Amino acid sequence: MDARVKNSRLDPVTLEVIRNALPAISTEMAADLQRTSYNMMIYEVRDFCTAVLTADGELVSQNVGGVSHFVADLGVLIVDGVKRYGKKGFHPDDVIITNHQAVAGQHLNNIVIYVPFFFDGELQMFTMVRAHWIDVGGSSTGFGAGAHVGDPWLEGLQLDQLKIYDKGELDDTLYRVIKDNIRFPESSLGDLKSQVAACKLAVRRLEELFTKYGRETVLAATRQIFDETEQKCRNVIAQMPDGEYEAESFLDDDGIKKGDKLRIHARVVVKKGHMTIDLSGCSAERPVGINARTHAGPRIAYKALTGPHDPVNEGSFRALDSVIPEGNIMMARYPMPMSGWSTCIPLTVDTVIKALAPAMRDTIPAAHHGVLGGTVFFGMDPKTHRRFVLQTIEGGGWGGRPYEDGESGTVTVCQGDVRNGSIEGIELKCPLMVESRGLRQDSAGAGKFRGGLAINLRVRNFVEGRWNLRRPRRAGCPPWGLWGGTSGEPGDYQVKRPGESDYQPVDAVRYLVPEQTQVIARTSGGGGWGDPLDRDPAKVSWDVIEELVSEKFAREQYGVVLKADKSSDEPATTALRKKLRSERKAAV
Numbered sequence: 001m002d003a004r005v006k007n008s009r010l011d012p013v014t015l016e017v018i019r020n021a022l023p024a025i026s027t028e029m030a031a032d033l034q035r036t037s038y039n040m041m042i043y044e045v046r047d048f049c050t051a052v053l054t055a056d057g058e059l060v061s062q063n064v065g066g067v068s069h070f071v072a073d074l075g076v077l078i079v080d081g082v083k084r085y086g087k088k089g090f091h092p093d094d095v096i097i098t099n100h101q102a103v104a105g106q107h108l109n110n111i112v113i114y115v116p117f118f119f120d121g122e123l124q125m126f127t128m129v130r131a132h133w134i135d136v137g138g139s140s141t142g143f144g145a146g147a148h149v150g151d152p153w154l155e156g157l158q159l160d161q162l163k164i165y166d167k168g169e170l171d172d173t174l175y176r177v178i179k180d181n182i183r184f185p186e187s188s189l190g191d192l193k194s195q196v197a198a199c200k201l202a203v204r205r206l207e208e209l210f211t212k213y214g215r216e217t218v219l220a221a222t223r224q225i226f227d228e229t230e231q232k233c234r235n236v237i238a239q240m241p242d243g244e245y246e247a248e249s250f251l252d253d254d255g256i257k258k259g260d261k262l263r264i265h266a267r268v269v270v271k272k273g274h275m276t277i278d279l280s281g282c283s284a285e286r287p288v289g290i291n292a293r294t295h296a297g298p299r300i301a302y303k304a305l306t307g308p309h310d311p312v313n314e315g316s317f318r319a320l321d322s323v324i325p326e327g328n329i330m331m332a333r334y335p336m337p338m339s340g341w342s343t344c345i346p347l348t349v350d351t352v353i354k355a356l357a358p359a360m361r362d363t364i365p366a367a368h369h370g371v372l373g374g375t376v377f378f379g380m381d382p383k384t385h386r387r388f389v390l391q392t393i394e395g396g397g398w399g400g401r402p403y404e405d406g407e408s409g410t411v412t413v414c415q416g417d418v419r420n421g422s423i424e425g426i427e428l429k430c431p432l433m434v435e436s437r438g439l440r441q442d443s444a445g446a447g448k449f450r451g452g453l454a455i456n457l458r459v460r461n462f463v464e465g466r467w468n469l470r471r472p473r474r475a476g477c478p479p480w481g482l483w484g485g486t487s488g489e490p491g492d493y494q495v496k497r498p499g500e501s502d503y504q505p506v507d508a509v510r511y512l513v514p515e516q517t518q519v520i521a522r523t524s525g526g527g528g529w530g531d532p533l534d535r536d537p538a539k540v541s542w543d544v545i546e547e548l549v550s551e552k553f554a555r556e557q558y559g560v561v562l563k564a565d566k567s568s569d570e571p572a573t574t575a576l577r578k579k580l581r582s583e584r585k586a587a588v
Contacts, residue, residue, distance in 0.1 A: 010220055014213060018221040022061040023311040025205045026050045029198040030063035033129060036197060038190035040429065041132040041391050044421050048131035050198060052206070053078050055087060055116075055123050058314040060222055065417030069345050070110075070130050071303070071312060072295040076103055077112055077161075078126055084161045087123050090116040093168035095196050099136070100160040101152055102334035105293025106341045108136045108156040109143070111188075113195035117203045119210045124219075127202035129195040133188045134389050137181040139510075140339075142376030142391055142468050147255030147340045148509055149289045155339045157181055165196070183387055229315030233306040234273035237319060240359055244269050247355035248281070249347055249480075251473040255340065256288045261476070262329065264344060266352045270359070275302060277352055278323040279330055282344075289339035291332030297348030298322040300414055304353070343473070346370040346412040350479075357482055362402050366451060366527030367479035369396025369488065371472040372412055375457065375521045379465030381431050388465075390430040392421030394437075397444050397452030397488050397526030399479060406452035406526040408439055408548075432461040440489070440522060442550050446557035447485030447528020448535050453548055454491060454523040463515050469493035471507040474524060485528030486557065494520040532558050533577045537568035 029050035034043050041047045049066030053059055057075035080103045081096060095115055099108050114128040135141045138156035139149055149155050157178065164171050178192075179185045210218050244267065251262040265281030277298035285291050302320045303312060310316075324331040330348065332338060350367045357364040378389040393415070398406035411418045423434045435458040443454035461467075472491045479488040494503035495511075496518045503520060513519075540560040543549040554560045559580045561572035 010217065010224060014217065015221050015224060018209070018213065018218060019225050021209055022052060022222070022225075023064060025202050025209075026052055026061040026063040026066070028205065029127070029129065029202045030066065032201050033131065033194050033198040036194040037131070038187040038194070039132070039134050040421055040425060041134060042191060042194070044419065044425055045391065045393055046416070046418050047393070048129065049074075049416070050202070051128045052202060053126045053128060054222070055082070055125060057082070058226070060125065060313060062312050064311070067414070067416045067418060068300050068303075069294070069296040069342060069414035072299045073104055073106065074128055074130070077114070077128070081114070081161050090123055091167045092116070092118050093165060094163055095165035095199070096161060097159050097164045097192070098161045100158050101293065101338045102160075105332070105338060107140070107339045108138075108152065108158065109133050109140050111136070111159070111192070111195070113192065113199055115196070115199035115203055117206045119207065119215055124210070124215070125206060127199040127206070129198050131191060131195055133191055134391060135183045135188060137183075141183060141378050142389055143374045147289045147343075147470070149337050149339045150287065151337055152335050155289070155337065164192075184389070226313060226315035226318070229307070229310070229313055230318040232310070233302075233316060234319045236306040237270060237275050238273035240270045240356070242271050243359065245355040245359060247351050249351045249354070250477050251344070251347065252476045253473060254286045254288050254290045255470065255473065262286070262290070262344070262473075264348050264351050266348065266355050268352060268355045274319050274321070276321040276323060277301065279328060279348065280323060280325055283329045285327055285329050285332040285336045287336065289337035290329070290343050291336045291338050292330050292341035292344065293332050293334070293338060294330065294341070294345070295322040295324060296414070297330060297345050298324075298352065300345070301349045301352035304349070304413060305356070342372045342414065346372060346414045349413050354480070361483070364482065365401040365406065366399030366445065366447065366482045366485050366529045367488070368398040368406065368412065368452070368526045369454065369479055369491070369524035370412060371396065371474065371491065371524060372414060373470075373472055373491065373523065375459070376468035377430065377432065377459070377461060377465050379463060381463060388430045390421070390426055390432065392426060393418055394420050394455045394457050394521055394523050396454045396491065396523035397479070399526040400445065400447045400449035400451050400481070400485055400529030402529060403449070405449050406444070408444070408452035409455045410452065431463045432459055434459055435518070439548060440525065441547060442553045443489040443525030444548070445479065445481045445486045445488040445525060445528035446532035446535075446553075447481055448530030448532065450528050450535070450543070451479065451481070451485070451488045451526030454489065454525040455521075457521040459519045459521070461513065461515060461517050461519070465513065467495070467511045467513060467519060468509050469495070469506045469511055469519070469521075470509060471505070472524060479524055479527045481527035482529050484531035486532065488525030488527050491522045491524040494522070533580060537570070537573050541566055541568045
């Protein structure tokens with residue numbers, strides 16, 4: 001930072017204007033992208049983020065509601081790009097496209113477009129969009145190729161810091177290579193243009209901001225915003241008891257080698273307003289597509305603990321040391337496959353939070369469903385002879401909290417404002433019918449404050465096609481309860497083919513089914529917080545009336561006896577709860 005920036009004086013009003021203007025630019029980028037994109041994963045589901053970064057890769061702003069697990073992997077791309085081209089190798093109207101796992105550490109569907117911003121002839125910042133394309137060739141159709149893919153070349157196109165526009169001129173050869181190697185060129189290349197337009201919109205807004213307030217003032221404000229954000233985070237951590245905390249969890253397996261548990265271990269050190277999150281105890285990288293290369297898990301957990309409602313910027317993470325050694329499943333070395341990169345991240349966040357539960361008993365919730373699962377069906381419509389793909393992300397239950405029940409049917413902590421695909425949009429674009437979408441009874445973990453409920457999605461396909469139905473690998477480690485609360489029910493996929501009388505569990509990718517096949521996607525419920533026998537019987541009665549909880553579940557888990565009108569029978573409930581508590585003591 002040069003002397004002009006250091007010595008620039010800021011008045012409080014200007015600082016606040018710039019503090020709010022920078023996130024507003026990123027959020028306007030998001031609105032522009034969403035309005036103009038071709039792909040339901042962007043305009044409906046919102047699987048993207050938009051951002052502004054310094055020329056050194058520091059995060060200036062990210063859109064409100066942007067996908068959380070992208071936050072750690074934006075600046076690394078700028079650092080890599082500058083290393084590749086040098087700061088003088090960028091020019092106005094350049095557009096760079098990249099998704100390479102050696103740096104980005106994600107599945108190849110997450111395409112990044114970024115554009116340099118110049119002011120008075122000097123490179124100042126970059127504007128960036130990361131968005132989920134429905135296809136990048138190979139086995140990538142839908143949410144990505146999944147754990148079964150053995151290397152990145154099988155997954156799809158690898159684009160490594162390529163200028164698709166050089167000084168405003170389209171690289172027609174690169175454009176045609178992309179077009180000829182993806183199944184939905186109209187959609188994906190339309191999304192490319194939307195990403196470019198959003199980046200250029202941000203360049204115009206930055207030009208306006210720099211012109212109005214001056215380069216030195218804007219950069220000085222940015223530095224002060226970073227410093228103040230860092231201090232706010234330190235103040236929150238300083239209220240936590242200093243100490244070392246640990247927790248672990250696991251997935252049943254890596255999706256290929258059955259029964260070989262995948263360990264997530266978090267060691268959290270709190271000391272004088274600083275936090276270290278060490279994931280060295282996690283499993284080593286695997287030769288299947290469940291690896292990632294990201295600090296997203298620690299960063300999301302830290303942000304949730306220190307400033308969940310504040311705009312995110314580089315200062316949000318200065319007081320955090322994230323320790324993940326090379327070769328860890330969360331810091332895999334290329335070319336280890338990363339097509340299922342997001343599988344472990346929500347569980348990692350929950351594990352970090354769980355580690356701190358003894359230090360923050362009145363703050364920390366039970367575990368949420370922790371799966372970024374989605375439903376994918378794709379094929380060729382015989383009537384229109386056009387390819388189609390269904391993509392929707394179904395939420396699950398969040399954990400009960402020290403003061404209220406968990407949220408139901410909500411996406412994970414890693415997904416920002418991601419939403420499920422609307423039933424109308426799904427049925428309009430794909431030859432299938434959504435027969436029902438509703439809350440899954442008895443899926444929430446019991447507790448003084450119960451977990452949130454899972455979702456049941458029932459779909460019937462009208463044409464032959466392929467489903468991606470990878471079972472969430474949480475049967476052995478379902479979303480846990482805290483302080484006596486019970487675990488939420490894990491999810492799965494079930495299929496009934498024409499002529500079959502019963503649904504069968506399925507765990508498969510590119511699973512070919514005939515027309516009139518019925519599929520049920522069941523997500524997981526959240527864990528409960530506190531002793532279920534301490535739950536207000538009136539709340540249990542209401543849950544039964546609303547069909548969130550069955551009468552059997554109410555009796556067995558909560559010790560609540562109901563009358564014919566579903567109201568609680570207080571004397572019978574008191575007696576049953578006394579009996580259940582006695583049985584617990586005897587069992588111990």
